Amino acid sequence: MSILEDMKCIKNWKLKENLEENTVLYTSIGIAALGIHMLYRYGTVEQLHFILKPVAFIVAKALGMPFDFEPGLGFYNQDAYIIINKTCAGTSFWIALFCMMGFSILSKLKGLYKKIVSFTAVLLVSYGITIIANASRIIVSISVLNLGFSQMSALERLIHQSIGVLVYCSYLWMTYMAFSKWMRKG
Numbered sequence: 001m002s003i004l005e006d007m008k009c010i011k012n013w014k015l016k017e018n019l020e021e022n023t024v025l026y027t028s029i030g031i032a033a034l035g036i037h038m039l040y041r042y043g044t045v046e047q048l049h050f051i052l053k054p055v056a057f058i059v060a061k062a063l064g065m066p067f068d069f070e071p072g073l074g075f076y077n078q079d080a081y082i083i084i085n086k087t088c089a090g091t092s093f094w095i096a097l098f099c100m101m102g103f104s105i106l107s108k109l110k111g112l113y114k115k116i117v118s119f120t121a122v123l124l125v126s127y128g129i130t131i132i133a134n135a136s137r138i139i140v141s142i143s144v145l146n147l148g149f150s151q152m153s154a155l156e157r158l159i160h161q162s163i164g165v166l167v168y169c170s171y172l173w174m175t176y177m178a179f180s181k182w183m184r185k186g
Helices: 001-044 051-065 093-104 114-147 151-186
Strands: 068-070 076-078 083-084
Touching: 001 068, 001 093, 001 114, 051 068, 051 076, 051 083, 051 114, 068 151, 093 151
Parallel strands: none
Antiparallel strands: 068 076, 076 083
C-alpha cells in the first residue's frame, strides 16, 4: 500500500468517525428537543416549576408586583389578575434556540468530548436565554396591556401573541448574531 492510499484510508476513517459522532449528537439534540416538548405537553405546572419560577421572579422584580405559587394553577398576582402558568413556559422558543445553537456548533467541533461538553453548554445557555426572553415577553405584554386601550379579550389576545412573536424573534435574531460572531472567532 502506498502512502497516498494510507492517507486516503485514514481520512475516510476520520470522516466516518466524525459522521458517527455527529449522528449521535444530532440524535441527542432531537431527543432533548422532543423531551422538552413532551414535558410541556404532558407536564404539570409543578413539573415546569424550574422554568416558571425564575421567570416569575424576574417579572416580579421588574414590575414590583409579587407573584404567589398556587399548585395546579401557577404563579399569580391577585391584584392585577395575572397568571404565569404552563402556557407561559416558552418551551417552543427554548427548543428553537437550542436546536439553532446545537446544530450550528456541533458539526464544527472535533472530538467527542468537546461535542458532549458543548451539547451540555448549549442546553444550559439556551435555557438561560429562554428565561430572560420569556420574562421580557411577559413584562412587555403586561406593560402594554396595562395601557388599557383595549377592553376586548380577542384584541388583547392578539396583542399579547404579537408581542410574544416580536420579542421571541428579536431574541432569536440577537442570539444568532452574537453566536455567529462568536463562531467566526473560533
